[in-house]
Amino acid sequence: MNANPPRTRIQKKNRSTILDAALEVFSRHGFRGATLDQIAGEAGLSKPNLLYYFPSKEAIFITLLSGLMETWLDPLRELDPSGEPIEELLAYVRRKLQLSRDFPRESRLFANEIVQGAPRMEHLLATDLKSLVDEKAGVIRGWIAEGQIADVDPHHLIFSVWALTQHYADFDVQVRAVLGPGHDPLAEAETFLDTLFRRLLAP
Amino acid sequence: MNANPPRTRIQKKNRSTILDAALEVFSRHGFRGATLDQIAGEAGLSKPNLLYYFPSKEAIFITLLSGLMETWLDPLRELDPSGEPIEELLAYVRRKLQLSRDFPRESRLFANEIVQGAPRMEHLLATDLKSLVDEKAGVIRGWIAEGQIADVDPHHLIFSVWALTQHYADFDVQVRAVLGPGHDPLAEAETFLDTLFRRLLAP
DNA sequence: ATTGTTTTTGACCAAACGGTCAAGATCACG
């Protein structure tokens, strides 16, 4: 059996080239909408060559998803129970918004998968994601009990952060179409969301 | 040339059967993920029969999209400039949330299309949608100038309504996975969003 | 019943798809 981490440097380079190309293509067209030929073209490799590094199209997709889940959860993981509640939550919003700015393809990849019922991800959602959210919801509930922030449902508070921040990555075309030219949606969103959450959370 | 509205009652019935089946399949798998055989199966018709009523797969999809755009914009259209500002906006949120409850397939269909760059819809976004949003943003700006609601960016306020309400339809699997069993996400969302927007908008 | 129109379908097609394979090119290393 081969150890999972690639051995040679050429393997390392090609695997990451493929994953980057796959991210580009999958995030634009979804799993079924993407083709191996597109990914191969984007990566500058031949199709059989892709399948030398990954056993199947689905394997590429799953590798991508699980590698990204970590990045995606990190901002919430960093929420510090011993920090100042309101500033902690606002910092979380900013980190999440930063992901929408820096990794829109990753965001759209997740969105695509979840909108279609997360057939290849439901497990991760019900385990990793749920346990992290439940833990942090507990922290927030503590802050509420201490009267440090307003009384709102912690789970739905977290959902609202996801919805509001990811909207700017996932629905980027719509946002830009409505705003017209001459806007920096993400910059405006940062101000707006800061206001929104300050007003919502003020005790 | 055929007039657009179907002539016979059997045409009327079959076209709507097909569109409903197509909505079911497209919303679950996206445009490319859906197949004519799936739609035909769902509709209880043969594949060539579909293509007797619609010239192509894409024609079915586009018919669906444009028919739905109206439904989708209605809640915003009903925003009454002469009403009580805060209650008007909260009613808009409730109408939008009601769409997520009653028409989750339609919501996911839009989400799917927009996440993938709206290749078949960008035109509608930049015309119909933009002009309606701009108009209503003007109304909101008026309310702000009169000091009836807090000073927030009208466009991003509208985006936040979309993001927060559609999240519960589009990311339903994720919401349910995180909440676990024994929850009514939409009911909880109604309470949460009422609180959120009241606090955001209070002058 | 006859006739003309609308509706339905089985058989079929070319293209695109994910994936295989054997043979060739390139590389690492003594």
Next chain:
DNA sequence: CGTGATCTTGACCGTTTGGTCAAAAACAAT
């Protein structure tokens, strides 16, 4: 340089896909 391992690819395969078509079935009108 030689040689074994790694890497690359053109040709190919079976299946699925969107779409066609001619002929049959169902319907409508007299």
